[in-house]
Amino acid sequence: MTELLIRNACVFDPLNGIRGDVMDIAIRDGRIVESVQNNADVIDASGFLTLPGGIDSHSHVCGTKVNFGRYMSPEDMRAGRTARRGKMHVTSGYYVPTTYGNSYRYSTMGYTTVLEGAMAPLEARHTHEEFNATPLQDMLANTLFDGNWSIMEAVHAQDVKRAAAIVAWTLSSVRGFAIKLTNPGGTEAWGWGGDLTGIRDPVPNFNVTPAEIITTMIEANELLHLPHSVHLHCNNLGKPGNYATTLETFGLVPDLNKNRQTLYATHVQFHAYGGSTWRDICSKADEITKSVNAKPQIVMDMGQIMFGRTMTMTADGPMEFNLYCLHHNKWSNHDVELETGSGIIPVLYSKKSLVNCVMWAIGLELALLTKNPYQCLLATDNPNGAPFVKYPEIIGLLMSKRYRDEECATLHDGIDQRTSISSIDREMDWNEIAIITRAGQARALGIAAQGKGHLAPGAEADLAIYPIRCDDVDPATEYRKVVEGFQKTRFTIKRGRVVARDGDVIVDGANTTFWVNPTIPDEHNVANDPEFVKKFEEYYTVRMSNYPVQDVYLPRGRCIKTEADI
Amino acid sequence: MRVILEAKVRKKPFLPIEAESIIPRNFLKGTDLAVYEGNKERKLVDLFRISVEGTAVTPEKIEVVLKGDTSRVKRIGEYMDAGKITISGDVGMHCGNFMSGGDIEILGNADAWLGREMRGGYILCHGNAGHYCASGYRGEKTGMQGGRVEVLGNAGDYCAEYLTGGEVHIHGSCGDMAGVEMKGGQFIIDGDATRPCGNMKDGTCMIFGTVRQMLPTFERIGTKKLPDRKVTVTVYKGDVANRGKGIMMVKGTGRSDE
Numbered sequence: 058m059t060e061l062l063i064r065n066a067c068v069f070d071p072l073n074g075i076r077g078d079v080m081d082i083a084i085r086d087g088r089i090v091e092s093v094q095n096n097a098d099v100i101d102a103s104g105f106l107t108l109p110g111g112i113d114s115h116s117h118v119c120g121t122k123v124n125f126g127r128y129m130s131p132e133d134m135r136a137g138r139t140a141r142r143g144k145m146h147v148t149s150g151y152y153v154p155t156t157y158g159n160s161y162r163y164s165t166m167g168y169t170t171v172l173e174g175a176m177a178p179l180e181a182r183h184t185h186e187e188f189n190a191t192p193l194q195d196m197l198a199n200t201l202f203d204g205n206w207s208i209m210e211a212v213h214a215q216d217v218k219r220a221a222a223i224v225a226w227t228l229s230s231v232r233g234f235a236i237k238l239t240n241p242g243g244t245e246a247w248g249w250g251g252d253l254t255g256i257r258d259p260v261p262n263f264n265v266t267p268a269e270i271i272t273t274m275i276e277a278n279e280l281l282h283l284p285h286s287v288h289l290h291c292n293n294l295g296k297p298g299n300y301a302t303t304l305e306t307f308g309l310v311p312d313l314n315k316n317r318q319t320l321y322a323t324h325v326q327f328h329a330y331g332g333s334t335w336r337d338i339c340s341k342a343d344e345i346t347k348s349v350n351a352k353p354q355i356v357m358d359m360g361q362i363m364f365g366r367t368m369t370m371t372a373d374g375p376m377e378f379n380l381y382c383l384h385h386n387k388w389s390n391h392d393v394e395l396e397t398g399s400g401i402i403p404v405l406y407s408k409k410s411l412v413n414c415v416m417w418a419i420g421l422e423l424a425l426l427t428k429n430p431y432q433c434l435l436a437t438d439n440p441n442g443a444p445f446v447k448y449p450e451i452i453g454l455l456m457s458k459r460y461r462d463e464e465c466a467t468l469h470d471g472i473d474q475r476t477s478i479s480s481i482d483r484e485m486d487w488n489e490i491a492i493i494t495r496a497g498q499a500r501a502l503g504i505a506a507q508g509k510g511h512l513a514p515g516a517e518a519d520l521a522i523y524p525i526r527c528d529d530v531d532p533a534t535e536y537r538k539v540v541e542g543f544q545k546t547r548f549t550i551k552r553g554r555v556v557a558r559d560g561d562v563i564v565d566g567a568n569t570t571f572w573v574n575p576t577i578p579d580e581h582n583v584a585n586d587p588e589f590v591k592k593f594e595e596y597y598t599v600r601m602s603n604y605p606v607q608d609v610y611l612p613r614g615r616c617i618k619t620e621a622d623i
Numbered sequence: 624m625r626v627i628l629e630a631k632v633r634k635k636p637f638l639p640i641e642a643e644s645i646i647p648r649n650f651l652k653g654t655d656l657a658v659y660e661g662n663k664e665r666k667l668v669d670l671f672r673i674s675v676e677g678t679a680v681t682p683e684k685i686e687v688v689l690k691g692d693t694s695r696v697k698r699i700g701e702y703m704d705a706g707k708i709t710i711s712g713d714v715g716m717h718c719g720n721f722m723s724g725g726d727i728e729i730l731g732n733a734d735a736w737l738g739r740e741m742r743g744g745y746i747l748c749h750g751n752a753g754h755y756c757a758s759g760y761r762g763e764k765t766g767m768q769g770g771r772v773e774v775l776g777n778a779g780d781y782c783a784e785y786l787t788g789g790e791v792h793i794h795g796s797c798g799d800m801a802g803v804e805m806k807g808g809q810f811i812i813d814g815d816a817t818r819p820c821g822n823m824k825d826g827t828c829m830i831f832g833t834v835r836q837m838l839p840t841f842e843r844i845g846t847k848k849l850p851d852r853k854v855t856v857t858v859y860k861g862d863v864a865n866r867g868k869g870i871m872m873v874k875g876t877g878r879s880d881e
């Protein structure tokens with residue numbers, strides 16, 4: 058039995074309604090408890106801001122796509138080099154760092170849980186191997202179904218149960234956590250040299266539309282009682298005028314779950330553009346947030362961009378090809394058999410580019426115009442919008458109008474006509490920041506029940522203690538202190554153990570991978586369906602028996618079982 | 624002032640020495656400099672016999688002379704901005720990286736990455752240079768931006784890759800992919816080259832020997848007499864595949880395979 062007492066913590070725990078109370082937190086064997094014995098180890102939090110461990114609900118840190126970004130960018134390995142020190146491995150890289158680089162940087166920023174935004178099922182092993190080398194965060198994998206042939210056939214047959222059964226078999230086979238749809242149907246169309254222009258376009262050869270895929274998958278998701286909702290990267294990413302597609306998509310979503318949203322729309326900044334070309338692009342964040350404010354069934358994340366160099370990587374192959382046509386930079390595209398695809402290209406977001414300035418403003422507008430902070434979470438689609446190490450600056454921008462004004466003054470003049478960022482006075486408070494960086498993520502991912510994102514007794518003892526005294530710092534004016542404070546925790550605690558201190562990681566780490574296993578009645582299990590098996594053996598390059606990820610790849614996996622309503 | 628560094632005989636001569644501290648400016652404050660041998664930090668004096676003649680108050684007045692076996696000494700002259708370095712034998716990889724001023728003279732051969740991402744100054748190599756001479760770095764889109772690199776012998780593959788500014792002159796021949804991805808500057812090859820200037824965007828490349836496997840994506844735009852060379856060259860523009868505006872001049876038609 059190991060016990061730890063954290064004294065004098067200034068706690069914000071939104072899921073439990075705690076707002077800045079100075080209190081003690083007792084921990085036993087990795088979980089929060091009511092009290093500990095007098096001989097417990099003690100950490101003095103000295104009145105510092107103490108939050109549940111940070112959760113990133115959409116980030117690309119592990120898997121084939123991220124690793125191909127590393128292959129393609131040897132120059133990135135010249136940045137962010139740190140030598141071996143204590144328990145810390147050598148790291149290198151800035152926007153596509155080594156796995157340990159990602160893990161250490163997240164940890165020193167107080168993040169203890171990260172969802173990998175897109176895992177191709179066929180390439181799941183690699184993702185899980187890299188999860189094991191990201192040892193300081195519990196990991197979860199969004200699993201791609203956007204161009205899955207069997208799913209599209211089930212959608213075409215209007216057979217929701219069949220779609221649910223395929224999802225169940227796939228998620229449990231590849232140890233995935235949630236359904237991810239990236240440009241549904243579009244990446245498959247790209248496999249045939251085309252793309253889709255909206256959610257009513259039919260996917261070539263399958264005769265289903267993105268709208269049908271999305272609505273069927275939403276229903277299937279709820280039949281399976283998955284902890285998370287469908288996680289959607291809308292069609293038409295990064296195209297001027299695409300806000301219409303986004304609004305149309307939001308309009309499809311029924312409210313089916315009382316505990317959480319029914320649709321998680323990711324990196325919405327990339328989907329909130331007005332205008333018809335890059336010349337007249339403008340923000341439609343007002344329209345998007347008006348829709349979201351009226352639809353509790355939708356949660357989105359910002360997809361904030363920050364100025365500087367980074368790497369875009371997504372399963373959205375056609376979008377990456379469009380980016381290549383724009384930048385003529387090195388690029389890659391991949392096809393993943395019967396499932397999905399991907400593309401990668403480096404970018405530089407520049408303050409001189411009006412388009413980039415508009416993008417920057419839209420992300421902030423989305424967060425500031427969404428009334429309920431649980432509905433717009435902080436993320437950059439790391440590293441697409443910016444490497445996650447920029448999160449503290451985004452927190453600073455959301456907490457300080459003055460900081461935003463000072464940044465705006467350095468941007469392209471056109472930003473005032475194209476966006477409303479200068480007219481927004483809202484400044485977030487500590488509680489709202491706690492929501493958009495952990496509590497909201499825990500609720501949206503459905504992992505509060507797993508003890509994530511809050512500090513009630515029984516919760517996992519994941520905490521971040523930031524060297525910020527909330528009473529002494531006025532975020533509106535002293536935003537630099539806020540940014541610095543969120544860059545390095547005084548202590549990051551994971552399962553009751555101090556893992557990082559003042560910017561140094563001090564343990565080897567031992568994370569957990571959460572995955573779901575929905576129980577399906579035998580007669581619906583696709584593994585028993587000769588037609589499904591035959592198709593698999595016919596078209597995949599691997600045998601069906603070799604497809605599932607073995608337990609050895611998840612030495613500390615934690616299975617979340619659900620009972621399907623099929 | 625002359626600083627003479629004579630490499631001592633080492634038990635493990637293959638262990639590379641990382642010696643980015645060897646630039647004239649650093650000797651203004653004495654010779655107590657650190658270098659790495661393999662993964663161990665050493666003092667300069669552990670690896671070199673050091674003698675200093677005269678004094679200097681500016682780096683321009685300092686010449687560093689390296690003697691003995693320096694073929695495994697890497698990064699000599701990295702970020703050098705003034706003065707002179709003379710290497711009497713061969714030099715290891717990455718000599719003159721990011722150099723912005725001053726002269727480096729190598730009497731022997733240079734290993735790979737000579738003058739990589741150079742910005743100014745002059746490098747003269749009397750022998751042969753290895754691969755990636757006067758090039759960029761892996762993955763980067765900008766190579767050498769200024770200064771001059773002259774090699775009296777041959778250069779290896781990828782010479783002047785991503786050349787962006789400055790001048791590179793190889794008196795001998797180049798290996799494969801010379802001047803690939805050139806974006807500017809001037810590149811002269813007196814000898815032969817294979818598949819030169821692929822993806823060239825801008826700049827000028829002149830080849831006076833034979834071009835092997837000339838790329839089909841260069842557009843012939845005419846001929847030109849070069850009186851000082853007493854030759855007529857064929858002028859090509861390209862790389863068309865990259866919408867390039869680069870100029871490649873080759874003696875004759877340049878096409879050995881025609």
Ligand SMILES: [Zn+2]
Nearest residue numbers: 115174371438
């Ligand atoms: Zn993403």
